[in-house]
Amino acid sequence: MLQFEILEHPADIGFRAFGASEAELFENAALALLSIGWELEGIEPLEQYPLSASASDLELLLVNWLNEVLYLTDGKRIAVRQCRVNAINSTHVSGLALGEPRDPDRHRARIVVKAVTYHQLKAARTPAGWLADVYLDI
């Protein structure tokens, strides 16, 4: 199954993530965010960093989850290779980020992701599985 695809926006960038379950959807959305911001090949998943988020509905939960991932990369300066979801319902998610402390000599940025937006935000179940549309400010 395709993990995500890029969506166009006149000034910025978005992605559509897919998943067979809500957990996979959130993992793939995190992967899309990470792939837009970083060259992931050089990042080793050596350490685990806990992640969790809460919100009043699934769409807001997705934004908050992605904000946690963004904070880990931009605030805690962790190079994250991928994220895993351990538990999820429509208002709470918890999981792990796998990566290592950022080393500017080995870890290359593609572009600085400033923020996750609410613009045309979507997270829903379809006959083909779960999908989410998210736009990023870059």
Next chain:
Amino acid sequence: MPVEIEALDEFRHRIPRDPQYGMRTDVLVFASRPLIEQIRKDLSLQQAMNVATLPGIVGSSLAMPDIHQGYGFPIGGVAAMDWETGVVSPGGVGFDINCGVRLARTSLSESEVRPRLKPLIDQIFRDVPCGTGGTGFVKITPKELDQVLVEGARWMVGNGYGSERDAELAEAGGALPGADPRQVSERAKERGRPQIGTLGSGNHFLEVQFVEEIHDDRAARAMGLIAGQVVVLIHSGSRGLGHQVCTDYLAQMNSAMKRYNISLPDRQLACAPIHSPEGQAYLGAMAAAANFAWASRQGILHFLRGALRRVFGDQTRVELIYDVCHNIAKRETHEVEGRRRDVLVHRKGATRAFPAGHREVPEVYREVGQPVFVPGSMGTASWVLAGAQGAMSESFGSVCHGAGRLLSRTAAKKGRDARQVQKKLEEAGILVRSETRDGILEEVPEAYKNVDEVIEVVHRAGLARKVARLRPMGVIKG
């Protein structure tokens, strides 16, 4: 939804208020007919209509000729809210609080710099950090960061990163009053602290340019600009600190809006009454982030000076002309329909452009109007303008901020190769150094509208006057 738009004259178009859509006022678009046709291709006009639904909006929801689709507010939008009854919207300022532009003139001419352009660009690339992967050179403690958030550019000047004159020549003197570091989350501080004095990526850049044409001798003289002179334009913002402030307050206001009985067509427009606890906290945090941005651009100017002097000698002069922000909300007094009104002007991708005689224009420019800098795309031109009276009577003292995007980032990259783009620009006399490969491709000149057409509109509509056209020689990008 098809947008009904009527031409008022050659440079003004109106979308009349539609009460069924919840609009409280008209949308006024400053654009020529060809620009309107380009603008109609994305959702920006609809976003300007959404802005017209915000409680307390005064006058029209305004769109500048460089308007393009953003999130919530369009980029190139201006909206003034009544100070007593209106709202403040973090989305109306944007994630990059006080993203802005400063222009410095040098004592060098194009003919002096051209033969040593490559070593100069390499030196600047080493000395001015982009900060996409690493950190900057300004090391500050958490306590010092709190001081930066209050004092802005003045803190940098007081700590050896520039001269007193630099701070005086920034909008608001390089520090907005009312900044409250306690309203800035620890997360925002953690993101921003190592990034002060770094450029960032996206459309942020540092460009070495020369003055190609002078259009207004008197204003150019006041700004110290002469034909053939080398100048440097810096475009950067509040980095992770400002982005996190916007993220934090969007979430807060989204959950608070129900309490204030506000419902909006787009969650990204989230807002709260100016005098609510959320509104006041945001304004304190926004001012702090704005001050961080002025400090950061001051740091960049300091490192730029070092690079120029290393290549061209210690006698090289690098003097700040002015620094303007184009993502901000400011309390100002404007005359609306014959009445003086106290308003909060949201400028999202729009630049303040106060005319001659305004007391907030620094004395050196008071007779000619506030300097305004409008960067074009990498390969084309940038403009220096001076604020004009028309801006005060029609656009809450505001003009455009750039050329405005035409192509999405993905479309800009399609079928293009970074090396070829770099080579083509080199053939046109422009050296580009970028920390990221995508940085060059996404900002190709073809991705933007023609900046000259945008400038023609604001000049002929009387919002600002052309002062000088600048041509790029070298670009540093994140």
